[in-house]
Amino acid sequence: MKTTIILTTTTFLLLLVGLQFALGDNDGEKRFGNTFKRSPDVASVNNQAYINECGSCHMAYPPGLLPKRSWKKLMNGLEDHFEDNAELEADVETEISQYLFNNSADNSDYRRSRKIMRTLAFDETPLRITEIAYIRREHNKIPTAMIKHNNKVVSLSNCTACHQNADKGSFSERDISIPGYAGWED
Numbered sequence: 001m002k003t004t005i006i007l008t009t010t011t012f013l014l015l016l017v018g019l020q021f022a023l024g025d026n027d028g029e030k031r032f033g034n035t036f037k038r039s040p041d042v043a044s045v046n047n048q049a050y051i052n053e054c055g056s057c058h059m060a061y062p063p064g065l066l067p068k069r070s071w072k073k074l075m076n077g078l079e080d081h082f083e084d085n086a087e088l089e090a091d092v093e094t095e096i097s098q099y100l101f102n103n104s105a106d107n108s109d110y111r112r113s114r115k116i117m118r119t120l121a122f123d124e125t126p127l128r129i130t131e132i133a134y135i136r137r138e139h140n141k142i143p144t145a146m147i148k149h150n151n152k153v154v155s156l157s158n159c160t161a162c163h164q165n166a167d168k169g170s171f172s173e174r175d176i177s178i179p180g181y182a183g184w185e186d
């Protein structure tokens with residue numbers, strides 16, 4: 001009787017460990033510890049120069065949301081960046097470019113990055129994440145009152161207003177709350 005209990009407990013623990021391995025496939029982050037982390041949609045933002053320089057006017061967008069060719073085009077036009085000047089010192093610009101290129105959607109295994117690459121035409125070079133058809137489609141049911149006419153959001157480009165863990169790469173429905181509209185349901 002005792003042996004059966006011990007055996008059952010052992011099997012259960014082994015299953016738990018196996019489950020953590022199985023779910024942790026494309027995350028790249030350590031998942032052993034007390035907390036069980038959910039796998040994010042894109043890689044989290046983890047370059048300090050990028051966060052400092054490109055996160056001062058808007059969130060430092062996760063690099064896995066655009067292909068390398070888009071980051072290249074953006075980094076080559078920083079003096080006229082959506083009517084702002086976002087020019088950088090040459091060495092900082094090189095570091096940030098490298099980070100963005102190495103972690104771009106076409107260099108990432110995360111599921112939203114792969115999805116973005118699958119839905120973009122090969123000759124499409126969007127300068128905005130919000131211009132990607134797949135991203136637009138995911139948001140097309142949200143009324144304008146909740147975005148444009150909501151002074152806590154204003155623009156779809158303001159991801160962090162609704163996706164609280166966007167910087168950690170999570171766009172999961174469990175991490176969404178639209179300011180002023182509790183409990184958004186599809």
Ligand code: HEC
Pocket residue numbers: 053054055056057058061074078081082084085086096127128129130131155156157158
């Ligand atoms: C001086 C302010 C400023 C800085 C610094 C800045 N940006 Fe921007 N960025 C803007 C503005 C303004 C927009 C347009 C936002 C809008 O339309 O709501 C924008 C938009 C973007 C978008 C498109 C967002 C969308 O709609 O999908 C990307 C990508 C982007 N910036 C990347 C960068 C990168 C990379 C850097 C650093 C090299 C950077 N930005 C630094 C002001 C800035």
Ligand code: HEC
Pocket residue numbers: 041065112129130135138139141142146147153155156157158159160161162163171172173176178184185186
């Ligand atoms: C006004 C709030 C709001 C803003 C701003 C916003 N989103 Fe969303 N997003 C949502 C909601 C709500 C959904 C879920 C839509 C549904 O369930 O129909 C969603 C869904 C998504 C999804 C699909 C997630 C899934 O599990 O299918 C992705 C990816 C995403 N958003 C990325 C972004 C990015 C990137 C930005 C910024 C460039 C952004 N969102 C800005 C509210 C927002």
